[in-house]
Amino acid sequence: MSSKKVIGILTWREGKRFAEPDYLRRLVKAGQELGAQIFLFSHQDVFKAERKIRGFTPKSGGGWESSWYPWPQIVIDRYRRRVPEYMKLRHSNLFKFANSPFSKKWRVTELLANDERVKRWIPETYVYTPEKLKVMLKRHPMLYVKPGNGTGGRSILKVAVRGKQYELKGRDKRYVYKNASFQRAEDVGRWVRKWVTEQRISDGNFLVQQGLDLELVSNRIADIRLLxxxxxxxxxxxxxxxxxxxxxxxxxxxxxxxxxxIPFHVFVSKRFGEEGAQQILRECHHMAHQVASVLEEKFGRMMEFGLDIGVDVDGRSWLIEVNPKPGREIFKQMKAMDLYAEAIRRPVLFAVHLIEEKTGSRIRLAAQQSQSQPKRQMG
Ligand SMILES: Nc1ncnc2c1ncn2[C@@H]1O[C@H](COP(=O)(O)OP(=O)(O)O)[C@@H](O)[C@H]1O
Ligand SMILES: [Mg+2]
Structure with a gap:
């Protein structure tokens, strides 16, 4: 048997169609370059009784090829759909995972809002009910109503009070713009109730959240994505x-x-000056480390987080969302190809570290036991 580290990447597939094929292709290649035996697999590729896995790797001319692989020493969970077969596998103890299962937006927000180390960065948030909306409308000049299980900015509605008018502006499931304006809070309530019903994804709830003024350039929202x-x-x-x-x-x-x-420095220093940008960057780093350790305490070992951070027009930083399986496209779009490559290599380096730690500690433990513990007699 070869001594190569065996790393599996759990993801969704249908035939040879994978979620995020571009990223996963690069991830497997990064692993191969680091000398690992690394492959993609989905829930239907696990053959428990035979203790083998059907794995997929990129073919040089494009496409994917499948082959049989030994049981992975570590699995990186990159499955982004909550299908029952995946959930079952994820909560079984068939594999050692590099990253623990994570909760939905609401539970994560609630946890963070109640932790002294991080609560100052969390906007006021509740699970949406018509009553909560009413209360929040009186308390904040702007609100966001958003799905607790949404991704990519879909079905998010902004409600702003301008003079005597309420302005509602959102994008539906297909990113189509939807607007409305009302004078009376009751009409806002009715419209939002309809929005929540129409936009609901399966049994997911909605959140109502204090709105942050992120209009750092005129008529555009800007925020920070940190990995x-x-x-x-x-x-x-x-x-x-x-x-x-x-x-x-x-x-x-x-x-x-x-x-x-846009690169952080270019944008933020233009708006807040050189020193302001440095300070905001320091705060974002500090927030990220605190949030990562709080969440890891609650959920168990994690591997990476993508943080959506809002810096409002006054320069105050807020945490908008934590993504446990974040994308890396931002670096590619910024043409920061070194960061992009590093962002792809790190999960593999971490997986290798976990394998070495596991085998290393086992050897150390065995050595310690044979030295320090007298052999007990059985029976
Ligand atoms: N409370 C808020 N105040 C201001 N902008 C917000 C707020 N919540 C969300 N947004 C804007 O909407 C985007 C998407 O919201 P987010 O909670 O990250 O949901 P998704 O899962 O769809 O990415 C954010 O990146 C931000 O631009
Ligand atoms: Mg987001």
Missing amino acids: IQKDAAGEWSVTGCGVRVGEKGSSTSNLHGGGRA
Whole structure:
């Protein structure tokens, strides 16, 4: 048997169609370059009784080829759909995972809002009910109503009070813009209730959240995407960050919704000055480390987080969202190819570290036991 480290990447597939094929192709290649035996697999590729796995690797001319692989020593979970077969596998103890299962937006927000180390960065948030909306409308000049299980800026609604008028602006499941304006809070309530019903994804709930003024350029929302990952030594380390500037008139900055990526320094120093930018960057790093350790305490070992950070017009930083399986496209779009490559290598380096730690500690433990413990007699 070869002594290559065996790393599996759990992901969704249908035939040879994979979620995120471009990223996964690069991830497998990064692993191969580091000398690992690394492959993609999905829930239907696990043959428990035979203790073998059908794995997929990229073919040189494009496409994927499959082959049989030994049981992975570590599995990186990159499955992004909550299908029952995946959930079952994820909660079984068939594999050692590099990253633990994570909760939905609401539970994560609730945890963070109640932790002294991080609560100052969390906007006021509740699970949406018509009553909560009413209360929040009185308390804040702007609100966001968003799905607790959404991704990519879909189905998010912004409600702003301007003079005697309420302005509602959102994008639906297909990113189509939807607007409305009302004079009376009851009409807002009715419209939002309809929005929540129409936009609901399966049994997911909605959140109502204090709105942040992120209009750092006129008529556009800008926020920061920061990637924090475990490094080759198993320590948290910020890989990099960038600014996402949303489409004109959009209430969100997401790249999928037409946002653009700009290097942090270029954008933030233009708005807040050189010193301001340094200070904001320090705060973002500090926030990321605190958030990572709080979440890891609650959920168990994690591997990486993508943080959506809002810096409001007064320069105050807020945590908008934590993504446990973040994309890396921002670095590619910023043309920061070294950061992009590093962001892809780190999960593999961390997986290798976990394998070495596991085997290393077992050897150390055995050595300690044979030295320090007298052999007990059985029976
Ligand atoms: N409370 C808020 N205040 C201001 N902007 C927000 C707020 N919540 C979300 N946004 C905007 O909408 C985007 C998407 O929201 P997010 O909570 O990250 O959901 P998703 O899972 O769809 O990415 C954010 O990146 C930000 O631009
Ligand atoms: Mg987001």
